[in-house]
Amino acid sequence: MARAAVLHAVGDKELDLRDDVSTVDPGPGQVKVKIRATGVCHSDLSTMSGVLPSVPPTVVGHEGAGVVVEAGAHVTDVQVGDHVVINWTPDCGTCAECRRGEPYLCMTFIAQAFGDPAFRMADGTPVFGMAGVGTWAEEIVVPHQGVIKIDEDVPFEYAALLGCGIPTGVGAVFNTAKLRPGAKVAVVGAGGVGLSVIQGAKIAGASTILAIDPNEAKHPIAKQFGATHTATLDDLDETKGLLTGGQGFDTVFEVVGRSAAITTAWNATRRGGEVIVVGAGAADDDWSQSAFGLLFDGKTLKASLYGGCDLKRDVPMFVDLWRSGKLDIDGLISRRIRFEELNGALRALEAGEVIRQVVLFD
Template sequence: MARAAVLRAVGDEELELRDDVGTVDPGPDQVKIKIKATGVCHSDLSTISGVLPSMPPTVMGHEGSGVVAEVGARVANVAPGDHVVVNWSPDCGTCPDCLRGEPYLCMTFLAQSFGDPRFTFGDGSPAFGMAGCGTWADEMTVPWQAVIKVDEDVPFEYAALLGCGIPTGVGAAINTARVRPGSKVAVVGAGGVGLSVIQGAKIAGASAILAIDPNEAKHPVAKQFGATHTATLDGLEEAKGLLTGGAGFDYAFEVVGKAAAITTAWNATRRGGDVIVVGAGAADDDFTMSAFALLFDGKNLKPSVYGGCDLKRDVPRFVDLWRAGRLDIDGLISRRIRFEEINDAVRALKSGEVIRQVVLFD
C-alpha cells in the first residue's frame, strides 16, 4: 500500500491523505511509475473546486516525474529504471486529431479515465486519478503513451514541471502563437504558467514583454523571467501607450482562466494581432464579443491547449533550452515540500503567495 492525496468530494477544503492506496497492475500497454516529484498546479485547484471535471474519489495531481517500476508486455518505449515525465494528455496516435498532427487535442485516454479507476483503497473500493494520472501518490499506472523518457541528469523536480507548467506556457509562445523576433507581447497573469509564457516569448526573441498582474509583488519576479515592463490593470493603458504608441501588442496571452482576463488581453492587442487563451476557465464563464469588432478589428483568437505541444518532441527541446541556460526551471519553484504538507500547499496556491510548489517523494 502507498500514500495518496484524495479528493473525496468536489469542493472539499481538505484532501484526505491516506496510506492505504494501491495502484492497479499494468496491463500489456501500460506502465507503472514510482513518483519522485510532483507539482502543485492551478489546474489541481480548479479540479478541487469543480471548475475542471473529475470523478471522485480522485487521487489528485497531474504534473509529475518518476522512475518506471513495471511495464506491460507490449511496452517498448521505456523500461524499468528509466526516468520519465508524465504526460497528462497522452495522444493515441490513431484518432483524427492525432492524424492531423494535433496530438494535444486527443481525448482518447482522457475520456477513458473517467470510467477506468486506476487506484484501490485498503477496503478494495476503487478510486480514479485526476486526468487519468494521480501524481500526488507514491505510484501510479498509466498508458505507455503517457510517459516521456528523460535523461537522468535532469532533476526530478525539474522534470515534473516539464509535464505541465512549462509546456503549457512556453509552448503557448513558441508553438501556438509562434512569436516572431522583434514583436511586442503582453501577458495577462504572472503566475507559474504566465512566467513560462514570458520565458517562451523571450526565447522567441520578443523585443518588449509586458507582464500584467494586479498583484504588484509579482512584478519583480516577472522581470526576472524576461518581462521588460510590468503593469497593474489600472496601468495597462499607460503601458500600452508607452510600448506600442497606443496601437496595441502583436500578441496578448490570457493566463488566468477568466473571461474578464480574455477581454483584457483582447483590448491590449493591436488590430490584426493574436489573442492567445492559455488559462483553463469555467464552463459557465462566457466570453462575449460583438460581431462587428470580431470582424473589423481583424484580431485572431487562438486557444492554446497544452501549449500546442507534442511532448515527445518538446520535452527534449525544453531540456536543451534548460541546459543552454535559456530556460529557468529552478526559479519557478517557490517551495520543495513533503507529502504531509500537500494541504498547506493547496492553501498557499489559493492565496497566490507561491509560483510553483513541488512535492518530493522519498
C-alpha cells in the same frame, strides 16, 4: 500500499492524505511509475473546485516525474528503471486529432480514465486519477504513451515541471503563437504558467514583454524571468500607450482562465493581432465580442491547450534550453515540500504566495 492525496467530493477545501492507496495492475500497454516529484498547479485547485471535471473519489495531481518500475508485455519504448516525465494527455496515434498532428487534443485515454479507476483504497473502494494520472500518489499506472523518457541527470523536480507548466507556457509561445523576433507581447497573469510564457517570449526574441498582474508583488519576479515592463489593470491603458503608441500589442497571452482576463487581453491587442488563451476557465464563464468588432478589428483568438505540444518532440527541446541556460526551471520552484504539507501548499497557492511548489517523495 502507498501514500496518495484523495479528493472525496468536489468543493472540499482539503484533501485526504492517505497511506492505504494502491494502483491497479498495469495492462500489457501500460506502465507503473514510482513518482519522485510532483508539482502543485492551479489546475489542481480547479479540479477540487469543480472548474475542471473529475470523478470523486479521485487522486489529485497531474504534473509529475518518476521512475518506471513495471512495464506491460507490449511496451517497447520505455523499460524498468527509465526516468520519465508524465504526459497527462497521452496520444493514441489513431484518432482524428492524432492523425492531424494535434496530439494535445487526443481524448482517447482521458475519456477512458473517467470510467476506469486507476487506484483503490485498502477497503476496495475504487479511486480515479485526475486527468487520468493522479500524480499526488507515490505510484501511478498510465498508458505507455503517458510517459516521456528523459536523461537521468535531469533532476526530478525539474522534470516534473516539464509535464505541465513549462509545456503549457513555453509551448504557447513556440507552437501556438509561433512568435517572431521583435514582437511586442503582453502576458495577462504572472503565475507559474505566465512566467513560463514570459520565458518563452524572451527566448523567441520578443522586443517588448509586458507582464500584467494586479498583484504588484509578482512584478519584480516577472522581470526576473524576462518581462521588460509590468502593469496592473489600473495602469494598463497608460502603459499600452507608452509602449505601443496606443495601438496595442502584437500578441497577448491570457494565462488566468477567466472571461474577464480574455477581455483584458483582447483590449490590449492591436488591430490584426492575436490573443492566445492559455488559462483553463469554467464551463459557465462565457466570453463575448461584438460581430462588428470581431470582423473589423481583424484580431484572432486562439486556444492553446497544453501549449499545443507534442511532448515526445518538445520535452527534449525544453531540456536543451535548460542545459543551455536559456530556460530557468529552478527559479520557478518556490518551495520543495513533503507529502504531508500538501494541504498547506494548496492554501499558499490559492493565496498567491508562491509560483510552483514541488512535492518530493522519498
